Amino acid sequence: MSFNTNEDVASPSVGGFSRPDQPGPTDWTAYSSAYDLLSMHNPAYKALMQDFAAFLATIGTPQRIYDIGGGTGNYTEIAARACPDSEIHLVEPDAAMIRSARTKLSAHGNINFHNLALEDVKGTDTCDLVVCVHALYAMPEQVQRLDDLHRLLRPGGYLYLIDLGRRMDVADWRKYLFLELKKRHGLAGALRVFWQGREVAKQNKAICEAQKSGAYWTHTPAELASAVSNAGFEVISQKTVYRGYSDLLVCRAK
Numbered sequence: 001m002s003f004n005t006n007e008d009v010a011s012p013s014v015g016g017f018s019r020p021d022q023p024g025p026t027d028w029t030a031y032s033s034a035y036d037l038l039s040m041h042n043p044a045y046k047a048l049m050q051d052f053a054a055f056l057a058t059i060g061t062p063q064r065i066y067d068i069g070g071g072t073g074n075y076t077e078i079a080a081r082a083c084p085d086s087e088i089h090l091v092e093p094d095a096a097m098i099r100s101a102r103t104k105l106s107a108h109g110n111i112n113f114h115n116l117a118l119e120d121v122k123g124t125d126t127c128d129l130v131v132c133v134h135a136l137y138a139m140p141e142q143v144q145r146l147d148d149l150h151r152l153l154r155p156g157g158y159l160y161l162i163d164l165g166r167r168m169d170v171a172d173w174r175k176y177l178f179l180e181l182k183k184r185h186g187l188a189g190a191l192r193v194f195w196q197g198r199e200v201a202k203q204n205k206a207i208c209e210a211q212k213s214g215a216y217w218t219h220t221p222a223e224l225a226s227a228v229s230n231a232g233f234e235v236i237s238q239k240t241v242y243r244g245y246s247d248l249l250v251c252r253a254k
Ligand SMILES: C[S@@+](CC[C@H](N)C(=O)[O-])C[C@H]1O[C@@H](n2cnc3c(N)ncnc32)[C@H](O)[C@@H]1O
Pocket: 018, 028, 068, 069, 070, 071, 072, 073, 074, 075, 091, 092, 093, 094, 097, 116, 117, 118, 119, 132, 133, 134, 135, 138, 139, 140
């Protein structure tokens, strides 16, 4: 397998809003500062992580794992705990996100960090599991990106894909999170976390605007399944998750 970069080397500029040098609709750097704070208070986000841990327990140990658009490394961390002997690659174009992941995951010796966009990853055919959670919708040219994910996998390798498909209703999420926080931490606690996590609300609004303008992909469950099948995957299972906003597909590369 060839990999076109050393660790933490920024990707070359070849166009597309996901590149570190070309700001896109979401300021992932700003988002990274509060990403884990609010995620860890979001039961819907935590349920997704539990789903992933449960999935890993159902398959044989993957030797090589990629976490694409891995952000602050929450899924990489689950994989690293479940598969301490596997070779894990976290691919993330935003420097602040990957910095946060690197700090959080410093105790694990089996993780390689790549400050790259998916479209700049050159590996082929050797990976046993590709994880891509809530990142595909934000990438340019999803048809090609699904081809990229397929290219990374050996035949029979797994794609664990979660994607935001429906328009992000910021008021709905705000209400949901506030009520959850209030239940657990009281009114003052909820207000405190909301204040600390205000950047997340701002970036979620930007995501919603990008969905409205068509800069970010929105899809029905059937549209995502069809795109994934067209890229050469067999869909093993599919369900709607994240309060109806996202789709979770477990697939195998044909
Ligand atoms: C909402 S975050 C999800 C992070 C992580 N997967 C999680 O679920 O916690 C989306 C991530 O996708 C990354 N991303 C955006 N465009 C990308 C691209 N073209 N290739 C790889 N990752 C990309 C962003 O930098 C951001 O960190």
